[in-house]
Amino acid sequence: MSGGRRLLGGLAAPGIAWRAACLVFVLGLAAAAYFLWPATWGGQVSYVMVAGTSMEPTLRAGDLVLVRRSSTYAPGDVVAYRSPAGTLVHRIVGGSEEEGFALQGDNRGTTDPYRPRGDELLGKMWLRVPSGAIPLDYLRRPVNMLVLVASLAGLLLLGAGAAQRRRRRPRSLTAEPGPSRRPSALPDGPDVGLVLAAASVLALLGLVALGSAVYGFTRPTQLPVARQVPLYQHDGRFQYLLEMQPSTLYPEGRLGPVAPPPDGNGEVSPPNPVYSRLARTLHITYHYRLQGQGPAEVTGEAAASLLISAGKDAWSKSLPLVPAQGFSGGEATLTMAVDLEQVQATIRTIEAETGYRAQSYAIVVLPAVRVRGQVAGEPVDDTFQAPFTLRLEGGQLVPERQLVRREARTVSRAAWQEQAIALPGLEVPVDTWRWVSVGAAALLLSLAVAAVAVVAARGPLAWAELVHRSLIVEVQSPPEAEGGPWLAVASLGDLARLARLAEGAVFKWRYGAGALYFVKGASATYYFSSARRPGQAGHAAAPQQQPAPFRRP
Template sequence: MQKNKSWRKILLSATLPVITITLWVLFAPLQFGGNVAYVIVAGNSMSPKYMLGDLVVVRSQASYKIGDAVTYQHPEIDYVFHRIVNIDPEGRFVMQGDHNSWQDLYHPSQEDVIGKLWLHAPGLGNRLENLRSPWGFAILALVFTFLLFTIVVPPEKKRGRRKERGKGNFMSGSHKKTGENLFILTVLALGALVLGFTAFRHPVLNEINTPLPYEQQAVFRYTAHVPSGIYDSDQIQPGEPIFRRLNGSFSIGLDYMFISAHPTSINGTYNLVAIVSDGSGWKRTLELIPETPFSGNVFTVSGTLALDKIQDFIDALERETGVERGRYTLSILSDIKIEGVLSELALQDSFSPEINFDITNLEVVLRKSANANQNVLNPIEKNALTRISHEPNKLNILGLKIPVSLARWIALGVGIPAAFFLILLLVQLYTSTQRSELERVRLWYGSMLIEARDIQMLDAPRQIEIASIDDLANLAEQDQRSILHLPDGDAHHFFVQTTEQLYHYQLDENTTGIEILSTPASSDGWTARLPWRRQSSALQDSYTRALEGWANAVDMRFYEEGHSEEIATITEKLAKSLGIHGRALEEVRLGAYLHDIGFMNIPETIVRKKKKLTKKEWKIVRSLPEQAKDRLMETNLQSSVVDIVHYHHERWDGSGYPEGLSGEEIPLGARIVAVIDVWDALKHPRPYRDAWSFEEICQYFREQSGIQFDPHVTEAFLDLLTEDFPEECGEV
């Protein structure tokens, strides 16, 4: 059953601001105080999932973790959309594209990161790029202006109607207050629901990962005495080669330092070993300093390496294997293990600094690093502990930072009472409408009604009885009219005055429920009040009159006055020729009269359209029989009449609608009305075609006999046409 727009407007008016604020909170860009950034992918480094021209929407977060796809601001190439693959000791993010085999050189900090991936729209970025042009901005401006004047600014016609309603509105002060309460409670309930949904999806506390960086350094040194005149001094300096003819051994030393800006307490162990290897997997180890404990952030260790012992290892290998390589690798390394406390956090780590020499029979030469900036004598290892702390999480709502815990309490404290009183109010409204139909009219249609003391000033066109207040309101809305209300004792009369018709609906004060036409409505007392109606007139049965009023309302919208009467008359004539009489004939006539009742709710744009209907429009048209059936089933109308209206679009071959019945499955009355309906449609012009000639129509029925139409009914109809128009239709 159709509902009036006044109460729907209250709910819609309450919902729109909540939806608007919600959309703003969700999608407002960072430049306007929001949490969202819109990024157009400018390359394929994140392919195959994120391609060139895609739009990615990122939201700012309190923290980010490994695996997050984020957008960060690069100091040279602006915005970059890549994935976090690691976090360096300084707490900066190591980034890499999904399609790249290398990592980004720049490591962004937390402040550099714009946001984490939230939404992905493939290809949308290319379309949005077009809107950056002057034409694009012009189109956006036109669309915005159109929406502003069609949605925000009420049309002139509607504003005029509001002024007409003015005083005397049928909605009482209590009902206006009910509307205000409904609006307020709906806003509070929906607002609390959105706030609660958002707040309970976010943790109360944010986990903050604070890196505590530290650094371990080792400084290697080696020296040996040499005869004067060979070097600049009589001591070999670190980095210089050692000639084995001059030195059979050399001293090796290591200075270790643990560096951190935070308080530390360190202890551990270290050793110092020499390893000779040939690069193919063979190696021998010579311990220089055994495992030794230390305490503190620094220590120094030194030892002497006898090259003869290293040579013994090499000679044994070559003697036993017969393989003489000539050049070997000599490594000096220390295995340092530390544990302790760094800024109240437990620390456990290891560090294995080493230096490498190339050793031959003649010399020992320090191996240089391929990186010119790296000092091989000063290996450094950086690392960090992570301090995990928590701080209250906050929601950014229109630039206002609200703690999540407070948002949850607000949502519960406001939402639960608002929802309770909203449900209570809706139950009260429903209960009151069930007690009295008049109360339902006041609630649903109060804003459309105007109180009238008499109807002497009304014009006196043909009066049409309407079956329900809902249909009367529908007519009023379509024609932008108010509904006049005239109380008459226990009866209430409702009118819609148009330039062509006067529509009337009568309601008794104590009527309950909403059973349309369940009992015939008496209008004797009412008729006496109409100045243009004679009290001595014989009135039609109000039941039939109301049904015909429906059909007449359709005629006035889409056809000519008397259209339904003409269809019913021709149908009755055809039915008689087929041997239908008595009550069955009356039912066929009434079904023909009401056959287009489904058009009550069809948009006029579809009926008046000159072009081919779209699929969506055809779906609406094909739904009309079901709508007509639903409307008529609410009455006590005979089922045979309802079936005629419901099935008159079925075809003999089963290709019709709504149920695809075929042959004699289709009620005979519906088969008869189907012929007359098409006959009437073809002989009248339509927006998309001209009227057909009688000869063309007769030929069409001959061709469609047994396909679209019942052959027996078609033959009888053509017989009638031949009698009336022998020259046009010819002999069958």
Template sequence: MGPVILVLFLVGWVNFGPVSLGGSSVYLVTSGISMEPRFHSGDLAVLRPASTYTIGEIVGYHSPRIGVVLHRIIGETDGRFIMKGDNNDFVDTYHPAPSDVVGRLVWHVPKVGELVSTRTGRDVSLAVVGLSMVGLVGVPTARDRRRNRDRRRRETRGDGGSPWRRPLNTDASWGVLGVPGQAMAAVLIVLALLALVVGADGFTHTRTSRVATSTPYQQQGVWSYSAPASGTVYPGHVATTGDPLYESVAPIVAVRFAYSLTSAVPTSLHGSASLVGILSASDGWSHVFILGPVTPASGSTLTARGTVNLLQINQYLAGIAAQTHLGIGSALTYTLAITPRLTVNGEVGLQRVTLAPFSAPLSFNLFPTEAELVVNTPTSSLTTVTHPSLSGVLTGSTTVPTRLTFAGLHVGVTRVRTVVVWSLGVILLLLIILGLAVRRARRAPEYAQIVSRYGDVLVNVRTPDDWGDVPATEMNSIDDLIRVAEFQGRLVMHSEDDEGHVFFVRDLAQTYRYRPASDRRGPDAVGSRAPASESNRGESSVAPRVAEGST
């Protein structure tokens, strides 16, 4: 699944990633009415650069006065394009060269820009769109932001004017919250999208899964024997494991075999064991006799004990020789193999296991006066003879909690689901609170809403001394005043006089002024307004802060 996700991510990034980050798309948010009815303020336009552009295509181009403009190519003259808004009855005054065109329209998403209405909010909202398209938030580098800012300042500085910074989508409802509220809303939306992506992964996996298991185990045995001895043949008057056994001084031998089942997980044994002696001759004859009682298992160990009487064995062989007329000193050789008889079942990690037959005899060569432990193979030693073992592996399956991996962290599905549900609940609650704040803010006085929505382009000043001397044009709405400021590249100023709050733009010979309805006096305070100014049908511009690859 990992390679598939990587391929999908790369394909999505190449097609929808910003140009500055290796992608092929330019993201713009529209403003104005010049491209209605297809485009409205706050729509998202995705552009893609092309080698050639043809008449009839909708493209975005850099205007030296108002930033990036999204209009249609209607003609070409002297190597430059003639541009026009679909809703305009005039062509654009600026004719862009092919190098001014940032790309042709390939994707249109209505109303996406209404999430936010400032530069800060715009960056975050475009990041949300990028996240929904390619699963990643694309952020322009600091160098790109500085370069784009400096270029726009150079392009939009007029004669005596100030650099113009136009807020994005000033008709958005969220604008009344100001930059902090919009940024918080955008962050919550991004977090909600991330929670939905993680939740989709968590809720498409089961809480538990079956996995194959492989558990090694080992059957082990430990042989030991001892015989009390007379005389000084054996130190301490006891023959021990590994010593030859002389019939004349150590005829009675106590034999012990300790069997165990071991593993990295808990084990247990059920069954019993006993010791038998197998007396055999080199010509194939053999005889079996019991050496001790049957011993039951206890936990994961089992111990069998028995006694070997060398005098009785020699007497028995002498009787066989007398009956067969073959002496013990003849060419025949005899061997005594002390063998455990195991009847056991085992459990390894609470799973029943079928144990392989475990037969590890302790063998002695019998001579007329002694029994000698057999350790005669090249790979044998006293330790390997007295400590036999047999390894095995228990295979099966078990139920384990399903775990998902995020950024190198392994988290259980149950925890992922819990975190996602709680996160979405908290995000929804916070969005509801923001929505209530928007509703409350929209009931505030108009001047307060204007300050919240346009605070990043307003300059608070004192009322000019020549307020009544310079001709003034009263604007029908704050949007009309913003368009004038944008077109002239001038600042929007805010002051408070005896009549209340006033917002205005000044040039050398004219003042454009808008006073909120609540602060008006006289006939203009009521009644219908005059028709919208011709500026309403100006060139439809997109936010100058949006450049190639900026989100």
């Protein structure tokens, strides 16, 4: 009994450890699914493979970036978004969710032409896997995926065969089961019925996968579509200087010059307070440049006007500031001077005439540029306006902080769009659908053939046992040697016919070297043994009177 308790104790601990390991695995799998579930399947994470150098040294080509959706984004965040040129991973350097974020690569000197809004961002960088995109890119190729699946299937079959050979350990024919052991011998191989049932299921699934592959090959992988791609960008930059009356606050008689930084989104810190009573002249320099995605051959005209407004629903007055000037080569510069004393005098005159005094007034310098020509072979005839505003309120002039204006233009180009097959909550590219289906069909049908081969390798006896399994009753103890001769028959099929004639059963007893099948008749016992002795091509040679061993009373 002490030995039995030791055996049970030795088995109990591994059982508990196995259950604990399974629980930890399931919990880990659930946690991984929660945190890493792809956004395309309803999760919060998007996977982006880095393919360029624009974010070096933060990100390098071949890195895998995991981005998670966020409710807020701020300058400094590394985010992913879909632009007309594809999915990009860049850093936020300015802007807002409503007007669009200004993004720029760490290895770039200019911001991106496209300014995505907050709802267009895929998310901010959550995790970086160095070189993690390399194996994923390798597995995206159908041939590589097929080789991997076939290799895993081969390893699985080899492992199953090795395990099966380890289970087939011979036992002595005369060994009697001990009191603490199961009275049956080791099995002589996998159950034929189960193996063939598994082969049938695998073959059915393989045919389904084959039909899926046929369906995939009837669908086009790409269709021509019109896609908007970047063509050029208008870029306007302001620089200003305020001429003031020399005073205690402004001993030098000026504020500025104020210019946008070379890098960033063009937003500057506000200067010292500008009191309208001391303001004399606003000097503004406006530089325009057309940035094309290809060779640009353009000419144009640039002009500027001054707009004074008392509000959205109140009066406004427009005054010419700079007459139209021609330019060529995609760049133009305007130099303007706004007499602030005259502007304030005009406001006071209109207030006296109308009897209306607004809380604040907007003084808007409005350059307008018109360009004509060709960019990257595409005809261009476009107008770009970039307002710069000062607000007059409470005796102060408040200049606008944003000194850079950009507008991107796109052109419709014919392109090939990847087609996908829609599933509930998932879209699979047609090309991927094809090769995954082909790989699955090849794997499943190969496993079905292998299962049939496992049964065929066991010889005709396995098939005969499958055919006559309704007559076979397996017993746990060896047959008793009692009365009458034991007569050997040529095959299990012969034994089955005898059983049907006697309206009885075929008893099967397993032992180390094989199995003994026998039918009890009125005057004799008929048997067939799967064990073979050297030099005999059929069944085991019959003993002189009966096969050994027998449990004798």
